[in-house]
């Protein structure tokens with residue numbers, strides 16, 4: 001059975017809800033096994049053992065959050081040349097922008113020669129003040145349904161072998 005790996009980091013809950021929604025959508029597809037891991041617990045073996053990926057990161061200081069970057073840093077060379085051509089998608093949770101985080105993940109994925117199979121998307125929490133940035137986030141269900149759809153499309157695509 002093909003395996004989908006979803007890796008995420010979240011400090012205030014937004015990206016976690018997005019990743020959990022993607023996992024929920026993916027798990028509704030019986031033909032693919034889905035693994036949801038935090039960036040802190042995931043590593044090269046998880047990447048090697050999966051057939052496709054969803055990366056979900058917050059944008060912090062115009063870059064992917066440090067813990068997510070650390071996952072990529074720890075994993076980049078151990079899997080380089082071993083996961084080429086595998087499909088991936090990404091989601092970003094941002095307070096106002098998110099574009100740099102998208103670009104950064106896309107560059108890493110290009111380095112790995114992964115195949116982007118869904119357009120990246122950014123979910124904006126509109127957190128601007130210190131208080132809003134540090135507060136726990138609640139992602140609206142309309143946005144979570146986009147994440148569910150992504151998970152389901154990735155899992156179904158892996159199951160059907162269309163990537």
Ligand SMILES: Cc1cc2nc3c(=O)[nH]c(=O)nc-3n(C[C@H](O)[C@H](O)[C@H](O)COP(=O)(O)O)c2cc1C
Pocket residue numbers: 009010011012013014015016058059060061062063093094095096097098125127132133137
């Ligand atoms: C230190 C820090 C830096 C941030 N920098 C950015 C930024 O550069 N661009 C942006 O759009 N949002 C920025 N944000 C807002 C977060 O992306 C936003 O709060 C998001 O919901 C965080 O995801 P999480 O809830 O999964 O932790 C920043 C937040 C923190 C804590």
